[in-house]
Amino acid sequence: MELLLKHFEEMVQTEKDVEELKQKILDLAIRGKLVPQNKNEMLALKQLENEEKLSEKVLQITEKPFDLPSNWTWVHMGDIMNIGSSKRVRQADWRNSGIPFYRAREIVKLSKNGFVDNELFISKDHYLKLKDTFGVPMKNDLMVTGVGTIGVTYVVKEPDEFYYKDASVLCFSNIYNINPEFVKLFMHSNFAKNQITKDAMGTTVSTLTIKRAKNLAFPLPPFNEQNRIVNRVNQLFAICDQLHTQIELEKQSSDKFNTNLFSRIQDASNPSQKEDLAFAIEHMDDLCQTKEDVDLLRQSLLSLAVQGKLVKQDPNDEPTSVLLENIEGEKERLVVEGKIRKPKKLHDITAEEEPYELPQGWEWIRLGTISNKIHYGYTASAKDTDTGTKLLRISDIQKNKVNWNTVPYCDIDDDNYKKNSLQERDILIARTGGTIGKSFLIENILYPSVFASYLIRVQLNKTLNEKFFKYFLESSLYWNQLKSSSKGTGQPNVNATSLSKLITPLPPLKEQARIVNKIEQIFDKCDALEHNIELKSNYVVKFRNSVLNGLTDNKKLHEDY
Known part of the structure; x- marks a missing residue:
């Protein structure tokens, strides 16, 4: 774990990197490779059997998705959770105040923020009747979205008092007191998401049914290890969130500076356009941290090119009036030869149409x-x-x-x-x-x-x-x-x-050539910079995978103690 903490900042470059690192952490967590195992800790199923809490013998999964530590067990989610939905609440029973009534969208907000500004309610009397007759979610149960963004999970807290929409939301009743936060982090792992969003044939599905939820393959650690895993994930996620905020603030500052700089370069009324472009080119390695930044530099360069401010004008160049006469003569010859039709006369360009003033010539x-x-x-x-x-x-x-x-x-x-x-x-x-x-x-x-x-x-x-x-x-x-x-x-x-x-x-024709040469010189540098940005991004990914693979293969982590 010291290896992971030591290289944390080196493993991320963008906000996307942080989210990918979080998924890697969850993957390690559900494979038993995030915290040490204790050989004296009893299998969770064995402990439940000894305490006579299991209503019947749990059938362990024979086709194991991946190897687990010796004191972990593969089970189906339906073996350790009582999974169901709610009693249907008619729209006529919705109220503007009372007990909150949650749909999938509210569960998503609760999972992300811990709170939600609710729009729908049912009466207190209706809630109590549902509670007495059918039951309601209790502390440490898990509410899971069955439609929309499926699989998003919220852990019910002590003071929570609410009801929920049938089929739209599933309730995982935590009958054996599995650590609900461990179940939540499992549900948000890529391994669980792939099970949730794909059927047996690999086809994408749009709903999570009770049957499919019950069949989810779940890696069950010993109870104490569940707690250690949750604590470690929370610790690492807190660091991830700090990095995410740091990267976001740095990006906002960089974006603001770059947007301002490149806007000035493209502004034909800016008297310092050339100086601003020279600054951007000189410092392009520092300014352009993403391919989008490089695109902004390219656009700024093209703006100066078509404004006549990229290269110096040469008074010895043949004037454009002569060039236009040659073009007109060439078109007349092609019309006579029958190679093109006589062109329609185009309207003269008015002063109002001219976007900006052009250089002389x-x-x-x-x-x-x-x-x-x-x-x-x-x-x-x-x-x-x-x-x-x-x-x-x-x-x-x-x-x-x-x-x-x-x-x-x-x-x-x-x-x-x-x-x-x-x-x-x-x-x-x-x-x-x-x-x-x-x-x-x-x-x-x-x-x-x-x-x-x-x-x-x-x-x-x-x-x-x-x-x-x-x-x-x-x-x-x-x-x-x-x-x-x-x-x-x-x-x-x-x-x-x-x-x-x-x-x-x-x-003028010769200036066209000088402009093209200048653009191509700087675009070559832009291409090289883009290549370096891609190499750096690939290095960060490879380095992150290398550290995490090293952590996975680190035998010391998994030695019994």
Whole structure:
């Protein structure tokens, strides 16, 4: 146990780690590996038999879920608890005051907080009649939720006076005075939860019936050891709760600082944006303790990129006015050659539409103006059989990557293939589903491929740097425009027309390249930091398991004394 206490703080990094550590402690507790055994302590069943408390011989479980210490016994919960439910109370008998009437939701609150602001009551006379006729929960009985979050357990206290809803809540009448807190910690262990929430075939169930509760396999320690286990768990859980509070406070402080810092970086009106970003990059190892923090840093970087504040402007760069003339000339040539349709004229951008002031040499432009084509994909059924043409779908794009080996095939004629075949530099945008609005840049095509109809393709003018505009499509500037067009639904409005109307900043061509290079340099550092965060998290888990496994295998703990 000294080993566990010595390394307690090293075994947790997040609030989730604390909860997982608690479960590990419960697992050790119900396996007889948390406190020493005393060889002089009699089996609990034997003690009950000697005291002639058992009404009949208890049948021990023959198929043991796991090995127990020599003076522990596997029993069914129904062998040591009288498990039942209540007499039905009609809704007409509910009152606004009187004796509390608990449903599953109240038991959950009682288990967590030790108290509950109750809404339902029954009259005192009704309660006394139920008590005299059917009985009511008594001190050290256990109330267990049978619906909702099933298996949550509350130990009845001395002054408690209440009744409960039938089927919604079960009562484990503690007829043999088993330590109720030990039973509660068992009920909250993963071993018990798995028994409660899964049937014999492994199917998830939504209710805990009396029959299933009675059949729960329960590891029964000697009575004195039950007390020692409960005391030790309470001791360790108190330390866990302190760590949880400490981690929560540190996280709140860190979140507050990071949110403030990254908000300032993204604020176009902040005159210290560049200095704030330089500070964040210099101290990114300390600031970014989670992957969410790294994402905030990435978003801050992209905000400065599309505001023209990430790299210096060069007055020698070819102005965007020339770039726009070249784009217009290229589109006119493609129209004449019949490769694209004559584009519809888009509305000029008004001053009110401009999100912020751009650097000299930049211009606000609509995405449709700098795109040769924005259109939907090909409708076809996916096939496993190799037809010679792959069909790229939304579901094939995961975390900005495609595993081309798993992309299915489709049947397609030459005309549709010509219209929808993927080309290098294409940008695909999801127009529906859970990834709506997310984009993917086509690079290194390995197979003849087309894209499915739930994707929209943006084909930029060939003179532009496609990676700059891919980063624009990941920035808050892009996402804020999508959300503003959601028309109150909360779901971004993504279609070919809405995409063509998006407002995007257009820097000089050479500056686009400098911005992309700068982003990629810092994103490489972000990737490395994310990798280190994951390694650290995995190390904490492995270290925790190593310490607990060492505790499990520590023979000294289990030596009889």
